[in-house]
Amino acid sequence: MRTFWDFVKADIQITVRNRQALFWTFFFPVLLMFLLGVAFGQSGSSTTKLAIVDQDRGPVGAALVSAFQKVDALKVSTVAGESQALKSLRNGDYAAVLVLPAGLQQRLAGGATQLPFYYDNTSLSQAGTVTMVTQQVVNAFAEQASGSQPRFELRSQGIASSSFNYISFLVPGVVAMALMTNGIYGVSGSFVAYRQRGVLRRLKATPMPLPSFIGSRVLVHLFLALIQAGLVIAVGVVAFHVHMAPGPTLARMAVLALIGSGSFVSIGFFVAAISKNVESAAALGQVIGTPMMFLSGIFFPMDNAPAWIQPVVKAMPLYYLANAMRDVMIKGFALWAVRWDIMILVLVTGVFLACSVRFFRWE
Numbered sequence: 001m002r003t004f005w006d007f008v009k010a011d012i013q014i015t016v017r018n019r020q021a022l023f024w025t026f027f028f029p030v031l032l033m034f035l036l037g038v039a040f041g042q043s044g045s046s047t048t049k050l051a052i053v054d055q056d057r058g059p060v061g062a063a064l065v066s067a068f069q070k071v072d073a074l075k076v077s078t079v080a081g082e083s084q085a086l087k088s089l090r091n092g093d094y095a096a097v098l099v100l101p102a103g104l105q106q107r108l109a110g111g112a113t114q115l116p117f118y119y120d121n122t123s124l125s126q127a128g129t130v131t132m133v134t135q136q137v138v139n140a141f142a143e144q145a146s147g148s149q150p151r152f153e154l155r156s157q158g159i160a161s162s163s164f165n166y167i168s169f170l171v172p173g174v175v176a177m178a179l180m181t182n183g184i185y186g187v188s189g190s191f192v193a194y195r196q197r198g199v200l201r202r203l204k205a206t207p208m209p210l211p212s213f214i215g216s217r218v219l220v221h222l223f224l225a226l227i228q229a230g231l232v233i234a235v236g237v238v239a240f241h242v243h244m245a246p247g248p249t250l251a252r253m254a255v256l257a258l259i260g261s262g263s264f265v266s267i268g269f270f271v272a273a274i275s276k277n278v279e280s281a282a283a284l285g286q287v288i289g290t291p292m293m294f295l296s297g298i299f300f301p302m303d304n305a306p307a308w309i310q311p312v313v314k315a316m317p318l319y320y321l322a323n324a325m326r327d328v329m330i331k332g333f334a335l336w337a338v339r340w341d342i343m344i345l346v347l348v349t350g351v352f353l354a355c356s357v358r359f360f361r362w363e
Helices: 002-017 019-040 059-069 082-090 104-110 124-146 166-196 199-204 210-240 249-274 278-295 307-313 317-329 335-359
Strands: 049-054 075-078 096-100 113-120 152-159
Touching: 019 166, 019 210, 049 059, 049 082, 059 075, 059 096, 059 104, 059 124, 082 096, 082 113, 082 152, 096 124, 113 124, 124 152, 166 199, 166 210, 166 249, 166 278, 166 317, 210 249, 249 278, 249 317, 249 335, 278 307, 278 317, 317 335
Parallel strands: 049 075, 049 096, 113 152
Antiparallel strands: 096 113
């Protein structure tokens, strides 16, 4: 056990003395978040999402939904129930909810009809835009369908949601990205370097068990993960006034940081296991890490990405870590609410650890 802690101490000292490692581990994520926060921190979500609850389930309701789907300014989703749609609205998943009541055909012929319309009143500019566009669409549809003056009116009601601005979206994503880069690039590069220098070969001839050596590396990276996450979150809260959800949010974020870091450390060990030298490890790490960095919704939401790339997005572990961290940090979700994200990250850890053991080479 004393040897194990000696290795932990040595790894920490090596990291502290490596200025390049310190830059990429701690300073770069903060710098990236600061630059993006200054440039885009005041802007809201790039997508205006409208949920439609079609209680009519007739030709008029279907035609009206189709009319909304043709509007480029809106991303329209159909939701089965009004209560489910309002819950999603309060969670910040939509900008507004439009309810199409039953019997639209009869209502259209009988006179003016009010359509229940709920909007997120935490962003006045977004609320004004989505209300105006929705009113224009229903007016044009009613006039075209009836051949007379508009017969549909919005019965608007504002609802406060837990929606968040861009910097609040960005901070958990940058935390997840930092954990990924430290896990994949940090582990793979250092472990392959140990193999090239003959450190692993010499360890094999000593009484020091390999699990203790690897365990010390994992422990150091998990410790760095907590520091990374805490530093990025602190800068977001202090510099950009990011509002964290009440409750044990920091403790939940720490748990997610450890789980997420474990996933990417296991990927880093796999890269190290199959790489012949530092150069090939760096190249393979870039092949794995770069697509995740840009396709996992770290910097911008991927909801508007083409349908053909959505399966690729959802195959990336960074996507689940970033989503879980946003739900916990900003929306105040408990860990149980993001259990499927956690299960996928744990599964990734198990798969890549098994592959690492299978392809591990001492020299």
